[in-house]
Amino acid sequence: ENGRIPKVPIFLDSPLAINLTKIYKNYFTDKRYFNKEAFEATKKDEAIFDFPGLKMILSHSQSEEIDKIKESKVIIAGAGMSQGGRIVRHEYHFLPDSNSAILFVGYQIKGSLGRKILDGEKTVKIFGEEIPVRARKEFISGYSAHADQNMLLNWLRPMRITLKKIFLVQGEEEQMLPLAQKIRDELAIEVAIPSLNEEFML
Incomplete structure (x- = not known):
C-alpha cells in the first residue's frame, strides 16, 4: 500500500496459515479479538487479511509451480x-x-537446517x-511467540507450591542452565535438563 516493495506476486504457501486466516476472517468484526487499530480498519472495510498480489497456495502442485516462476516474487512458507x-x-x-533472499522470522535451533543457513x-x-x-540471509527476532526467562518464572511462580520437579527440554544449553538455576534459587523447585535418551522415574 505504501509502495515500499515492488508490485510482485506474494504467495502464502502454508495450508495451516491459510486455514488460521480463515478463522480470523470469521471473527474480524468482533472487537474482543483485535486491537483498536485492526478493528477500526475492519470498520472502514479495509481488507486486513488480503492485499493486491496475494495468492493463497493450498495444493502441492500449486506450490511446485511457484518454483518455476522466473520473475521476482515473495514466498511466505512455514x-x-x-x-x-x-x-x-x-x-x-x-x-x-544470489539474487534471492531468505528472511527468517523465528528462532532456529542449533543443528537445524535453518540455523546452518543463518x-x-x-x-x-x-x-x-x-x-x-x-x-x-536476514533475520527478524520480533515475531517469536516464545516466553523469555522472566515470563517463564512469572508463569511458574503461582505453581511453585505444588510442583515437585521441572524438566527443561527445549532450548540451547547455555540458555537453559541459567534458567534452571534461577528456578532453583527463586522458586525452590528441583530442575532437570535431560540429555538425549535419559530416563527418569516419575
Missing part, C-alpha cells in the same frame, strides 16, 4: 526451522541463487544433495 514443510523445497531451488554455512544438505548457499 519454516519449522527448515526441517520440514514446503519451505525446504523452496530453499532447495532458491538458496543457490550461521553462514556455504553449503547445506537438502534432499541428500549438497546445495550452495548464495542467497542473502
Whole structure:
C-alpha cells in the first residue's frame, strides 16, 4: 500500500496459515479479538487479511509451480526451522541463487537446517544433495511467540507450591542452565535438563 516493495506476486504457501486466516476472517468484526487499530480498519472495510498480489497456495502442485516462476516474487512458507514443510523445497531451488533472499522470522535451533543457513554455512544438505548457499540471509527476532526467562518464572511462580520437579527440554544449553538455576534459587523447585535418551522415574 505504501509502495515500499515492488508490485510482485506474494504467495502464502502454508495450508495451516491459510486455514488460521480463515478463522480470523470469521471473527474480524468482533472487537474482543483485535486491537483498536485492526478493528477500526475492519470498520472502514479495509481488507486486513488480503492485499493486491496475494495468492493463497493450498495444493502441492500449486506450490511446485511457484518454483518455476522466473520473475521476482515473495514466498511466505512455514519454516519449522527448515526441517520440514514446503519451505525446504523452496530453499532447495532458491538458496543457490544470489539474487534471492531468505528472511527468517523465528528462532532456529542449533543443528537445524535453518540455523546452518543463518550461521553462514556455504553449503547445506537438502534432499541428500549438497546445495550452495548464495542467497542473502536476514533475520527478524520480533515475531517469536516464545516466553523469555522472566515470563517463564512469572508463569511458574503461582505453581511453585505444588510442583515437585521441572524438566527443561527445549532450548540451547547455555540458555537453559541459567534458567534452571534461577528456578532453583527463586522458586525452590528441583530442575532437570535431560540429555538425549535419559530416563527418569516419575
